Amino acid sequence: MTTVRSQLDVAPTSRIKNTGTILEKLDRHGGSWLKSMHDIAGMRIVESVDRNGQDELVERLAQLFADCSRTPRIVDRRVTPSHGYRAVHVIVFPEDIAIEIQVRTRFQHEWADTFEKLADRIGRDIRYGAPPRDWLSSGERAALTGPLKELYEVAYRLREVTVDQALNLADLLDAVEDMERTAPDAAELAEFRRQFVDHLAQFRDTLDDI
């Protein structure tokens, strides 16, 4: 972390994945995940840059660790977002240990933090594409009748719609970043960015009611 901080003039933070999350991943991916695990140790960098600035930072990170035992690997979650999550992950191998460095723009980070908050409320597995958590067991839900059933289904549908809204916001960010890449001088870019900020702020306000 000290090397990254001093060489790239950024403010990284780091964490080691907690035991529960490791067990969840093993449960989700099976033992094969152990062979490719590269995010037990992780670092995060959040910078107020656009997509092009993010590309430059990723390139400098890869250069910084180019002489390690293994070549850095870049996972571009802007090209292949993970259920809305956008970032670039650079996996580096200092002293033969894999460390995943998450490089996020401020907008990507704001979206990710918001989605984490939503997941805290309606189910952590939405981060992996699972439906929102149910209040009732499948049997209890099936046994509902009349107005109570209608009320329950509408309330649950609201949770699903909220996830859809979050994913739409990720698509909006995708469009902004695409314009940053292809037309960085376009006059409309500032307006697109403002729209993303406004919509995300509005979306966050709605989360209070969930």
Added chain:
Amino acid sequence: MEHYESDDSALQARFRAESEFSARGDVEIVALTAASEEDLRRTHGRYFLAIEDLAARMG
């Protein structure tokens, strides 16, 4: 939030806390390293900020 002077002591404390709260699905234990608390709050705001704080952060 607890502060530790070394990664080792933070990890040991994390393992103790994970053991203590293993039955609590609503408790998340994390050990994070940063040069300052300000850096930590910027990259891991989820642990510090309520939704309304996040909204304010967007400006």
